[in-house]
Amino acid sequence: MEKMQHGNEKSCPTSPPVPRSSQSYTEDLVETLPTREGWSTPLILYKNCWLRSHMLNNFMRVQDNFKPRSNDVILATHPKCGTTWLKALSFAITNRSRYTSADHPLLKQNPQRLVPTIGAQGGDLDDIERLPSPRLLATHLPLSLLPPTVSTNGCRIVYLCREPKDAFISRWHFDNRMTKGDPINLDEAFTMFSEGCSPFGPFWDHYLQYWNESLERPHEVLFLKYEDIVFDPLKVVRNLASFLGVPFTDEEESRGVEEEVVRLCSFEALSSQGVNQKGGVERAGGKIFIEYSSLFRKGKVGDWVNHMSTEMGEKIDLLVEEKFKGSGLKF
Numbered sequence: 252m253e254k255m256q257h258g259n260e261k262s263c264p265t266s267p268p269v270p271r272s273s274q275s276y277t278e279d280l281v282e283t284l285p286t287r288e289g290w291s292t293p294l295i296l297y298k299n300c301w302l303r304s305h306m307l308n309n310f311m312r313v314q315d316n317f318k319p320r321s322n323d324v325i326l327a328t329h330p331k332c333g334t335t336w337l338k339a340l341s342f343a344i345t346n347r348s349r350y351t352s353a354d355h356p357l358l359k360q361n362p363q364r365l366v367p368t369i370g371a372q373g374g375d376l377d378d379i380e381r382l383p384s385p386r387l388l389a390t391h392l393p394l395s396l397l398p399p400t401v402s403t404n405g406c407r408i409v410y411l412c413r414e415p416k417d418a419f420i421s422r423w424h425f426d427n428r429m430t431k432g433d434p435i436n437l438d439e440a441f442t443m444f445s446e447g448c449s450p451f452g453p454f455w456d457h458y459l460q461y462w463n464e465s466l467e468r469p470h471e472v473l474f475l476k477y478e479d480i481v482f483d484p485l486k487v488v489r490n491l492a493s494f495l496g497v498p499f500t501d502e503e504e505s506r507g508v509e510e511e512v513v514r515l516c517s518f519e520a521l522s523s524q525g526v527n528q529k530g531g532v533e534r535a536g537g538k539i540f541i542e543y544s545s546l547f548r549k550g551k552v553g554d555w556v557n558h559m560s561t562e563m564g565e566k567i568d569l570l571v572e573e574k575f576k577g578s579g580l581k582f
């Protein structure tokens with residue numbers, strides 16, 4: 252595993268020294284940033300957010316170079332909170348007049364490919380700049396690492412988070428599949444996650460930034476939970492369509508178009524497509540191959556009980572209570 256040579260190996264995430272106010276992404280700045288090995292990949296702390304070291308330059312560029320447009324829709328998610336699902340639903344809703352169920356792109360392509368991710372591999376900023384409006388984009392970045400104009404120019408954000416214990420277990424499984432070596436020690440990964448040290452973490456800062464933004468701009472920021480989609484997908488699909496400015500008409504309702512969107516984007520439908528069973532995408536210049544099947548594991552609420560002890564569960568619950576106290580955000 253690649254190891255970072257610079258910075259404070261075990262720096263505490265609760266007292267992060269952000270060395271300069273400059274937004275430049277020069278090498279000497281990077282050398283001063285705290286680093287940690289992480290449980291699967293080296294992490295580096297940039298402006299209070301732990302980012303995967305090999306992606307740092309891409310993400311540092313976003314604040315300076317990504318140009319949000321007022322009619323953009325940004326799907327923002329903490330990792331493993333249902334990004335693939337939200338991309339599929341939003342794409343299906345906004346493109347529903349262009350395709351039939353028989354020729355739909357979701358039958359041939361993974362949803363992650365249909366909605367580009369800002370600053371990530373496969374979501375290059377130049378390519379994103381060339382896209383026609385209105386753009387449907389995605390990001391795992393916290394609000395604090397997006398250009399400030401996303402909060403002022405009227406662009407809309409759909410944020411999706413998930414019960415943290417389930418999000419952690421989902422990540423641990425995914426990373427185990429990616430590393431392909433010895434199984435990742437669950438206790439060590441759990442300790443780091445609880446310290447906020449996970450990609451795009453601390454998770455509580457990520458959730459709270461978008462939560463507070465949704466309270467301040469309720470018409471422009473829609474805050475969703477994975478569990479809400481699981482329990483009542485039809486209701487979420489209707490809300491999402493209205494929020495995106497394309498509500499379902501009475502005529503569409505009578506034809507069952509909303510139900511069809513839910514079905515097309517369901518775990519069962521997507522995970523059984525050939526592309527999602529056998530396909531994948533290369534990353535890191537071919538060094539990593541992400542099998543699309545790794546994005547469809549179980550899709551259940553509460554799977555953490557099958558992997559974590561009651562004590563671990565209680566520890567996260569206490570942390571969540573403490574971090575979200577007074578915010579109105581609950582799990």
Ligand code: PAP
Binds near residue numbers: 422548554
């Ligand atoms: P990412 O962070 O790499 O983008 P993301 O799509 O956010 O991944 O999360 C993957 C999780 O969403 C998986 O959860 P699990 O490990 O607990 O099973 C995956 O199964 C779940 N998921 C993906 N697509 C769907 C879907 N259509 N319906 C429900 N859950 C889904």
